[in-house]
Amino acid sequence: MTDLNSLTFAFIGAGNMSGAILGGMVKGGVPANNIIATNRTVEKQKALNEKFGVVTHLSNLDAVNSADVVILGVKPQMMEATLNELVSSGADFSDKLVITVAAGLHVEKYTNIIGDVRFIRCMPNTPSLVGLGVSGLYVGTNPSTFNAEHIENDKKITSAMFDSVGISVWLDQESKIDDIAAVSGSGPAYFFLFMECMMEKAKQLGFSQEDANKIVMQTALGSAQMASKSDDSFEQLRINVTSPGGSTAEAIKTFQQQKLDKTVADALDAAVARAKEMSKL
Ligand SMILES: NC(=O)c1ccc[n+]([C@@H]2O[C@H](COP(=O)([O-])OP(=O)(O)OC[C@H]3O[C@@H](n4cnc5c(N)ncnc54)[C@H](OP(=O)(O)O)[C@@H]3O)[C@@H](O)[C@H]2O)c1
CATH class of the missing domain: 1.10.3730.10 (ProC C-terminal domain-like)
Structure with missing residues (x-):
């Protein structure tokens, strides 16, 4: 398993799904102080700190800027507004691995806002909450911007994260996210x-x-x-x-x-x- 311990993770909009993933990572040995979780509902943020000891006092902007890996966990309908706000307040995603767990939004939707970044789409399912999830993973990184070694390393990081709450399967086409959503997501x-x-x-x-x-x-x-x-x-x-x-x-x-x-x-x-x-x- 890839060593996640040297990386800082920021979960933006840490609700049920992100809570399950970060909980799995902490249980798997990732230091809680390397994990930042934000939520606009203060009580939810506090609960994650109490349960897992993760860092919860940062704003979305500070969380992104402090992280190597950013996990976008807001609902699909909130994604555009959340990303626009981050970009307009100065968030820079250019040196980050960005992972989204939101259903239904194509890679292009994100890169149109945050730029041509290292990007992975993930389709998890709710049994991740009990460590028995299935996650479909798709690399959305543009191979003409980032080299193969970078992409391979990002895949290892992402597999290690999602394997901490179950199993993961790599998909070779973005459309397969819809297929795996129909099988394991639903x-x-x-x-x-x-x-x-x-x-x-x-x-x-x-x-x-x-x-x-x-x-x-x-x-x-x-x-x-x-x-x-x-x-x-x-x-x-x-x-x-x-x-x-x-x-x-x-x-x-x-x-x-x-x-x-x-x-x-x-x-x-x-x-x-x-x-x-x-x-x-
Ligand atoms: N649950 C599933 O089975 C499943 C499966 C596959 C994929 N997904 C995807 O996972 C994502 C999250 O689902 P979920 O069930 O974890 O939802 P959730 O519990 O509602 O989590 C999303 C959280 O984001 C917070 N939020 C919204 N806008 C924010 C902002 N600008 N800054 C900070 N926090 C913000 C929300 O806060 P409030 O409490 O204030 O609303 C909410 O707590 C969705 O995109 C969904 O498509 C879910």
Whole structure:
């Protein structure tokens, strides 16, 4: 793992997602006093200082100017105003690695404001909050401005940061950010929906809310954990619990007759299409 300890990081608009990432970095051994977090809500800033010991007394401008790596964590609709304010107050991004976690904004949107800088787009997901995130990463640095060695080093820094809250995957085209957003970005919601449906039916079968919740939760956790510890494919794992002619086989047949595979594929296509629409707004 790349040593992050010699770098200073500034999280601008440190909310839920940035809080998860900086928390993972601190737990992974990055000194808290090398991490600066800003938030326009003072209580949120204070909470990050109390929880992780990170530096929270600096303005956005001072945070950027003190950092080697700037992580932009504000909501997409706040990004333009935040960057314009920073640039007009004298922020200089030219020698920084800039990483954004905002959905839907293309690299060009940023570089039009902050200039041709070393830049990485990241699509994290909420399980980063519990150290089990998936982050899609895309290099937006212009290769004719910065050399390959610089870009490689930036990739190592970014992988080390996002691997501290889960796993990361490098993407070779910016459009793949929309694809990974549809799979892992939105993915937790799909699993929660499935869990919701199972819990409702468990209640109809007579289980209390508490028991239904517990049973479904542990089944999801156990299945994911089993899959992560096994060399078998998801398909093989499914076959392993589906005895021919048994009750699981009847349930699986119902899903297949009702074309669960097509429903899932259509849902992901709809998410990709919406991400593309939103990035044009
Ligand atoms: N959550 C996800 O599942 C997920 C997944 C992938 C990507 N993302 C991306 O992650 C980004 C952050 O999401 P989040 O869930 O962490 O949002 P969040 O908790 O609302 O964090 C953003 C924070 O930025 C603060 N802020 C806004 N403008 C600011 C400014 N000018 N200076 C300093 N702080 C400012 C906000 O303060 P206030 O409290 O005052 O509003 C807020 O606390 C978004 O761009 C989103 O697209 C999120």
